Amino acid sequence: MSDGNAGKRLRSSGSYGKLDRDGFIHRSWMKSQGLPDDVFDGRPVIGICNTWSEITPCNAGLREIAEHVKRGVWEAGGLPLEFPAISLGETQMRPTAMLFRNLLAMDVEESIRGNPIDGVVLLGGCDKTTPGQMMGAASVDLPTIVVSSGPMLNGKFRGKDIGSGTDVWKFSEAVRAGEMSLPDFMSAESGMSRSPGTCMTMGTASTMASIVEAMGMSLPYNATIPAVDARRKAMSHETGRAVVRMVLEGRTMSQVVTRASFENALRVHAAIGGSTNAVVHLLALAGRLGVELKLEDFDVLSRNVPLLVDLQPSGRFLMEDLHYAGGLPAVMKAMETFLDPTALTVTGATIGAQYENAEVWNAEVIRPLDAPVKADSGIWVLRGNLAPGGAVMKPSAASPHLLSHRGKAVVFESIEDFRARIDTPDLDVDETSILVLKGCGPKGYPGMPEVGNMPLPTKLLEKGVKDMVRISDARMSGTAFGAVILHVSPEANAGGPLAIVQNGDEIVFDGPSRALNLQISDAEMEARLAVWNANRPPPVATRGYAKLYIDHVLQADQGCDLDFLVGSSGSVVTRESH
Structure with a gap:
């Protein structure tokens, strides 16, 4: 129980501590739940x-x-x-x-x-x-x-531990590659969660x-x-x-x-x-x-x-x-x-x-500084003419040989376009290509979904390819993995350079230098952006919360909050409801 002086300092005393009509209303209706008188005597709520x-x-x-x-x-x-x-x-x-x-x-x-x-x-x-x-x-x-x-x-499956999300992505790709049967895939479902x-x-x-x-x-x-x-x-x-x-x-x-x-x-x-x-x-x-x-x-x-x-x-x-x-x-x-x-x-x-008194009980799970799992960790923040507002990558989840890469873009204008074409036999793609997905940023989807870890083309999976560089304005699940470049800002639907990438464009990703660049001239970039702006797509939502979100959401490099919510309202409310 708090003392009387503490009770007077409590925010709740402005409602429950009043000996007037307003205090009567606040206390009386709460007492309908069986609360006794003394719970309103100045104790913290x-x-x-x-x-x-x-x-x-x-x-x-x-x-x-x-x-x-x-x-x-x-x-x-x-x-x-x-x-x-x-x-x-x-x-x-x-x-x-x-x-x-x-x-x-x-x-x-x-x-x-x-x-x-x-x-x-x-x-x-x-x-x-x-x-x-x-x-x-x-x-x-x-x-x-x-x-x-x-x-x-x-998770448990056939005597082994399996992990949420991570093994879903692995098993799914194994099925698409012909390395795992569909019945085996389905049998893992109940043991995962x-x-x-x-x-x-x-x-x-x-x-x-x-x-x-x-x-x-x-x-x-x-x-x-x-x-x-x-x-x-x-x-x-x-x-x-x-x-x-x-x-x-x-x-x-x-x-x-x-x-x-x-x-x-x-x-x-x-x-x-x-x-x-x-x-x-x-x-x-x-x-x-x-x-x-x-x-x-x-x-x-x-x-x-x-x-x-x-x-x-x-x-x-x-x-x-x-x-x-x-x-x-x-x-x-x-x-x-x-x-x-x-x-x-x-x-x-x-x-x-x-x-200060914590101890490591399994040095395989928690490694010492002199024997880490990997030297590269954290988040890489990339910039360049393809991501002037920045993009991010998780190097610890990527294939080391792809942490610097040059390749030709295979472009998908939307998630629907991606799903329709990624497994077509005539898709012009090889293991050196860079998959580029647009329209999946905060405004574009809307909501910036976890689709950035695009599944690889079936015809490459069947050849044993396990990872490719992928670039998008989307996010990916924290359980996902791969050489995936995310959160490209500004997003395509906000008129960022990602919007004007075309099939066959060369992209250079230099991880150690934190650089991501589209290999076209500044003049070509400006010309393409001018055409895009002249034909800017309409918003994907026109009513309700989704419209409010699209109208006010900040870009990924600013946290995707709504612009009018940044900052605080404070805790003081001076007006009563009756």
């Missing part, structure tokens, strides 16, 4: 923002997790109040969950801002739920802690959960405890206690998520072989908090950080193995020379204190 949904399998375990958070809140003298936010199922939602990340952020921001709560616990996990919730919470800036849904158990939870590879969900922990926005081991492990429930219980302390100590999200915590997160991202999707999410989050973060920071800050975590898609193991090997604290301990140990966490302790 904790909102539990839950993206639980049966149609978001990654988050299907969060109903139970919420109950454990509530236990901790009650125990610490707070009042827990759960509320929903829209849930974005990465594997289910069309045309892409990314289209609605900003809508979730709006939902979370207005729900937190408009309701009489003093702190918030964000329950998410699936790829877009974690960044969307964090973006919305950042714009209000209350004491905030994240509890992730946790990774599912390792054996429990609630997120992808157990280092996909976007596990990447964002790791970043949350590296930023100090969760309790230790939030990223790696399996979703069905009892220790996740215990951690959730302790999170309920911790958020009450955070409110009473006045520690807000902006005090925890600083430039130092972003720098730590980017370096951890490199060491774990994190998803390229973290780029757009962290840029958007920084924009909400007013923290200076540039696209180049992802490359510069991680340039000397090797890949230490041997996890799919860049390595061999899965998230369950990472937890048993010591979890993220052990990873951070192994790379502590790259980190700022003084960055604050939600508990008030420093991040250094969170990992």
Whole structure:
């Protein structure tokens, strides 16, 4: 129970502490749920923002997790109040969950801002739920802690571990190459997703959960405890206690998520072989908090950080193995020379204190600095006349021989064009070609889908080709792999140079120099762009949220937030509803 003076400082006391008509309304309607009088005596009110949904399998375990958070809140003298936010199922939602990340952020921001709560616990996990919730919470800036849904158990197929997404792509390509039968492919389906939870590879969900922990926005081991492990429930219980302390100590999200915590997160991202999707999410989050973060920071800050975590898609193991090997604290301990140990966490302790006693229990899963999985890690940020606003690549997931490459473009104007022609026998393509996909950026799809890891042409797969350079304005799943260049900015539908690439154009990709160039003259580039602008395609949506998104979405190098959402609204609301 908080003391009387603390109660007067609480944001919720502006609603529940009034001895007038407005206070009567606020308290009386809440009492309809069976709450006793004394819960409105000045104790911290904790909102539990839950993206639980049966149609978001990654988050299907969060109903139970919420109950454990509530236990901790009650125990610490707070009042827990759960509320929903829209849930974005990465594997289910069309045309892409990314289209609605900003809508979730709006939902979370207005729900937190408009309701009489003093702190918030964000329950998410699936790829877009974690960044969307964090973006919305950042714009209000209350004491905030994240509890992730946790990774599912390792997949199993014929005596071997298989990984979400990563092995789907591998098996699918093997079927197309004639190396795996369709019945064998289908038999793997039931063994891949054996429990609630997120992808157990280092996909976007596990990447964002790791970043949350590296930023100090969760309790230790939030990223790696399996979703069905009892220790996740215990951690959730302790999170309920911790958020009450955070409110009473006045520690807000902006005090925890600083430039130092972003720098730590980017370096951890490199060491774990994190998803390229973290780029757009962290840029958007920084924009909400007013923290200076540039696209180049992802490359510069991680340039000397090797890949230490041997996890799919860049390595061999899965998230369950990472937890048993010591979890993220052990990873951070192994790379502590790259980190700022003084960055604050939600508990008030420093991040250094969170990992100082951690140990590595399996040096095959978490490698030492002098024996990394790969020297090349992190994110490469490419620029050139084909990507003046930048493009990104994950070198740890690519074939080494393709990290510098020159080839002729095989161009697909849309995802439909790609699917119609990629397997045609007369497609003019060989293993030296570069596949180019347009119309899949933020405005063009809309929503920037995970289609950048284009399947290779069947006729090349049958010859044993396993990787090719691919370029697009799309994203790719964090579980995917290959020599894939993504997030080309400006996108084709915004009139970027990608829009005017033609079949047979030569493209030069120089990874070590971070260069991506179309081999045509400036005059030819200008002439083609003039023709394109004179025949600019109409928007792909004309009503509803999709139109709002297309009209206001920023490009990938700025995080794909909506332009009017950058920054904060704050937590003060002065007008009553009655």
